[in-house]
Amino acid sequence: MSGTFSQIYIQVVFAVKGRENLIANSWKGDLHKYISGIIRGKEQKPIIVNGMPDHIHAFIGLKPSIKISDLVRDIKNNSSNFINDKKLVKGKFSLQEGYGAFSYSHSQIENVFNYILNQEEHHRKKTFREEYIELMKKFEIEYNDQYLFEWIE
Numbered sequence: 001m002s003g004t005f006s007q008i009y010i011q012v013v014f015a016v017k018g019r020e021n022l023i024a025n026s027w028k029g030d031l032h033k034y035i036s037g038i039i040r041g042k043e044q045k046p047i048i049v050n051g052m053p054d055h056i057h058a059f060i061g062l063k064p065s066i067k068i069s070d071l072v073r074d075i076k077n078n079s080s081n082f083i084n085d086k087k088l089v090k091g092k093f094s095l096q097e098g099y100g101a102f103s104y105s106h107s108q109i110e111n112v113f114n115y116i117l118n119q120e121e122h123h124r125k126k127t128f129r130e131e132y133i134e135l136m137k138k139f140e141i142e143y144n145d146q147y148l149f150e151w152i153e
Contacts, residue, residue: 035075
């Protein structure tokens with residue numbers, strides 16, 4: 001779009017169906033690169049993709065030419081197909097419905113990058129549920145527990 005200028009930074013968070021720990025360390029780097037490629041293929045900017053065995057964080061520089069919901073749908077569908085086509089898990093791999101999308105200013109890029117980079121360290125202190133609810137509260141997003149991810153305690 002000619003004459004359109006923007007700085008939109010979005011952290012997207014989504015979980016493995018049933019919150020199972022299916023994303024193995026042996027191939028998670030390949031998955032993160034693949035997700036970055038999906039984002040690039042949609043002409044968006046992948047800043048960092050990282051996560052844990054049961055969930056993924058993607059920090060994206062978003063252009064207003066695409067809806068967040070369309071981008072996340074494509075990331076989730078294509079990454080699930082990648083895992084299934086390569087038979088990286090036994091049975092069929094799926095991601096849960098829904099996702100969180102949180103916006104940041106340019107001045108927060110380094111902090112969000114480091115937060116996502118250090119997921120393993122972060123989750124030694126906090127569960128995914130605690131992390132996700134903390135994000136919802138920090139961004140003052142009204143929610144009903146019934147509609148959050150399926151939680152495994």
